[in-house]
Amino acid sequence: MKRLTLPGGPLASPAQAAAAPRRRLGKKAAAAAVGFVLVLGTGGAAGAESPTAGSELSKKIDKILSDERLAGAGTSVVVSDAADGDVLYERHSGKRMMPASNTKLLTAAAALGVLGPGYRYRTDVLAHGDRGGGRLDGDLYLRGTGDPTLLAEDYDALAADVAASGIKEVTGRLVADDTRFDSQRLGRSWAADDESAYYSSQISALSVAPDTDYDTGSVRLEVSPGSAPGKKPKVKMVPDNDYVDVEVTAETVAEGGESTLSVDREHGGNTLTVSGGIPAGADPEESWTSVWEPTGYAASVFADALKDHGVRVAGRTETGKATPDAARRVARHKSMPVSELNVPFLKLSNNNHAEVLTKTMGYEAGGEGTWEEGLKAVQGFLKKEGVDTGTLRQVDGSGLSRMNNVPAAEFGALLRAVRDKPWFGKFHDALPIACAPDRMKGGTLRTRMCDTPAELNAHAKTGSLTGASGLSGYVDDAGGRRLVFSIVLNNYLADSVKDIEDEIVVALAESGDGTGAKAADGKRGSTSQKPKSSAPQPSGRDAAGADGLECSWRKPVRC
Numbered sequence: 001m002k003r004l005t006l007p008g009g010p011l012a013s014p015a016q017a018a019a020a021p022r023r024r025l026g027k028k029a030a031a032a033a034v035g036f037v038l039v040l041g042t043g044g045a046a047g048a049e050s051p052t053a054g055s056e057l058s059k060k061i062d063k064i065l066s067d068e069r070l071a072g073a074g075t076s077v078v079v080s081d082a083a084d085g086d087v088l089y090e091r092h093s094g095k096r097m098m099p100a101s102n103t104k105l106l107t108a109a110a111a112l113g114v115l116g117p118g119y120r121y122r123t124d125v126l127a128h129g130d131r132g133g134g135r136l137d138g139d140l141y142l143r144g145t146g147d148p149t150l151l152a153e154d155y156d157a158l159a160a161d162v163a164a165s166g167i168k169e170v171t172g173r174l175v176a177d178d179t180r181f182d183s184q185r186l187g188r189s190w191a192a193d194d195e196s197a198y199y200s201s202q203i204s205a206l207s208v209a210p211d212t213d214y215d216t217g218s219v220r221l222e223v224s225p226g227s228a229p230g231k232k233p234k235v236k237m238v239p240d241n242d243y244v245d246v247e248v249t250a251e252t253v254a255e256g257g258e259s260t261l262s263v264d265r266e267h268g269g270n271t272l273t274v275s276g277g278i279p280a281g282a283d284p285e286e287s288w289t290s291v292w293e294p295t296g297y298a299a300s301v302f303a304d305a306l307k308d309h310g311v312r313v314a315g316r317t318e319t320g321k322a323t324p325d326a327a328r329r330v331a332r333h334k335s336m337p338v339s340e341l342n343v344p345f346l347k348l349s350n351n352n353h354a355e356v357l358t359k360t361m362g363y364e365a366g367g368e369g370t371w372e373e374g375l376k377a378v379q380g381f382l383k384k385e386g387v388d389t390g391t392l393r394q395v396d397g398s399g400l401s402r403m404n405n406v407p408a409a410e411f412g413a414l415l416r417a418v419r420d421k422p423w424f425g426k427f428h429d430a431l432p433i434a435c436a437p438d439r440m441k442g443g444t445l446r447t448r449m450c451d452t453p454a455e456l457n458a459h460a461k462t463g464s465l466t467g468a469s470g471l472s473g474y475v476d477d478a479g480g481r482r483l484v485f486s487i488v489l490n491n492y493l494a495d496s497v498k499d500i501e502d503e504i505v506v507a508l509a510e511s512g513d514g515t516g517a518k519a520a521d522g523k524r525g526s527t528s529q530k531p532k533s534s535a536p537q538p539s540g541r542d543a544a545g546a547d548g549l550e551c552s553w554r555k556p557v558r559c
Contacts, residue, residue: 435449464550
């Protein structure tokens with residue numbers, strides 16, 4: 001299916017600040033790193049060389065970074081040995097950059113450290129009032145804690161459990177309790193023209209996702225051509241609900257014509273307008289759009305499920321009210337653990353997941369489900385791991401805000417520090433993997449670095465916004481040595497610089513003595529025996545797109 005053209009096209013937004021411990025640097029490496037950062041971290045020359053200037057690897061990376069697309073742009077790059085912290089390459093590594101979705105590395109690691117890999121969200125239905133003979137003389141509460149993976153089928157299962165508990169009639173209200181989080185729905189300095197984009201959906205402790213990518217807080221429209229030119233297209237909304245309205249002004253045009261379909265949602269409302277044209281006989285097209293006030297959306301889906309299961313609620317539906325202490329639970333849904341949630345979160349660069357995790361950390365660590373408390377928890381984790389939090393600024397969990405500033409050195413330090421955590425294997429596996437064809441394996445790197453030594457070898461987080469790109473993670477060199485790298489590029493004018501990042505990572509994978517010695521985790525760095533993928537290798541433009549967005553955000557996903 002093709003993607004509907006959405007209006008506008010979000011300008012980039014930066015990504016989270018926080019990163020990287022130096023405590024594991026060897027004495028030699030520490031001296032080199034400190035001395036170098038003192039020079040470059042304060043704005044060294046654009047062509048400044050790494051401390052290992054003259055090495056073949058350094059020459060190769062310097063040449064890659066001399067690409068004319070980076071003329072006048074900002075670069076912050078660091079490469080180190082994962083085991084001992086020896087710095088192998090560095091360019092402006094202490095320079096603060098807008099990291100886009102590389103920010104999610106900070107949030108994901110902190111969530112595993114603060115909440116724990118086994119943490120699960122709970123969504124409860126509670127009865128408050130007197131019960132007798134299938135009747136509840138009181139109110140029914142739907143209480144959320146932030147689960148971003150709830151589907152319509154999960155609300156249906158909750159409604160079935162309510163009916164199975166014996167409740168058939170509620171004389172009072174259905175109340176949606178989203179008070180675990182505050183009422184601030186959108187992040188700091190998020191682009192106004194992104195408001196209706198599904199990847200910029202509002203943050204609530206109660207929401208619904210239309211698919212198993214878990215794009216919570218959004219609906220999916222499927223638009224098919226009418227029976228003949230001039231007829232209105234057929235529109236299906238997933239999940240079906242009464243909270244969002246659809247107005248169709250679009251027409252079916254002649255077969256073989258051009259599709260000009262678009263979907264718009266007005267500010268502050270939930271009417272979606274489908275306009276333009278779709279050719280007769282064409283395949284259905286799809287569009288994902290965020291909803292306004294997702295708590296009401298969740299309550300509407302649940303209310304419909306209650307009706308379907310024979311539970312009648314006499315009163316109105318209300319939102320934003322806390323559940324009384326005396327209420328008794330009649331149904332519960334538990335989410336997947338955070339260690340598993342990290343897979344769709346990181347593989348597909350899901351922004352809503354990042355913000356939900358941030359507010360959850362705020363609630364669990366500071367007693368308030370706010371960005372302020374959540375970011376305090378992230379910073380506390382990073383600082384404990386040796387990251388110099390005084391060198392960065394983080395204002396959201398996802399990197400959508402262009403106010404985030406993080407140096408590559410701090411990403412590198414964080415990635416080294418977490419290697420000794422008991423949950424590191426889960427974290428490492430949740431990162432996108434170069435040229436792994438399955439979307440929940442390769443993620444945003446699914447079509448990158450194919451047929452190179454980095455294929456199925458590099459595990460890294462991508463980041464893309466207009467004029468901002470990043471790639472930070474792990475790769476094994478030809479000798480099996482695990483390397484940590486962070487590449488953050490800003491203020492370029494080209495459509496994409498993804499192939500520049502890829503060239504650097506491939507150069508790292510090709511480096512080393514090629515003896516095939518095992519890395520610290522027992523995996524070999526050589527990829528010569530790894531199966532080849534049939535996934536296409538896109539150009540840099542295809543990997544990022546002229547709109548500067550993460551490829552996974554441009555549905556249907558092409559990466």
